[in-house]
Amino acid sequence: MSMTRQERVASHSKQERTHIRSGSPVPSDLKEGVPELRSVSGSGLVEFVKHNGVLHKKVLDKMTSHSKSNIWYQPTMENNWVAYNAANNVAEYMIDDNGFVHLRGILKNGDGTTDDFFSLPQGFRPAFQELFAGVSNNGFCGIEVSANGDVRAYTGGSLTFTAIDGITFKGGY
Numbered sequence: 001m002s003m004t005r006q007e008r009v010a011s012h013s014k015q016e017r018t019h020i021r022s023g024s025p026v027p028s029d030l031k032e033g034v035p036e037l038r039s040v041s042g043s044g045l046v047e048f049v050k051h052n053g054v055l056h057k058k059v060l061d062k063m064t065s066h067s068k069s070n071i072w073y074q075p076t077m078e079n080n081w082v083a084y085n086a087a088n089n090v091a092e093y094m095i096d097d098n099g100f101v102h103l104r105g106i107l108k109n110g111d112g113t114t115d116d117f118f119s120l121p122q123g124f125r126p127a128f129q130e131l132f133a134g135v136s137n138n139g140f141c142g143i144e145v146s147a148n149g150d151v152r153a154y155t156g157g158s159l160t161f162t163a164i165d166g167i168t169f170k171g172g173y
Helices: 005-011
Strands: 036-040 044-051 054-059 092-095 100-104 106-108 116-119 130-136 139-145 150-155 167-170
Touching: 130 150, 130 167, 139 167
Parallel strands: none
Antiparallel strands: 036 044, 044 054, 092 100, 100 167, 116 150, 130 139, 139 150
């Protein structure tokens, strides 16, 4: 048997509205794993999530992911690191349509083998520290990408050359 118009209307529920509060929350304000949007002075729109009792935040960008994705950017090099030579990739980073950050380039001449190569801007950083196997003049080395965006060789890197080609991780932080 079919429903009457009144029964159909009564069965419809209104779409839940997203409420955006002001200011940063404290962990006790949030339910575990449920994201909440807040308008934070100086940061704009921020998404907060409580995970294992710890508050995590992500500043939301006005740009869509497609407007900044699939474009290679050259970072500002630090500690005297430079491109290895014109025949190889310079240090660059990009984020793809799926939110994965890709690094490429071969570097040389830094002040020290554990000094930062460069720092990634917000939106291109991992949520947590990421460690990768890399290649250097010394053979294999470790490459670290910190949650604050710092990129460096943490062991076995070489001032003669250290490569970051092929490093990929989930970004957006």
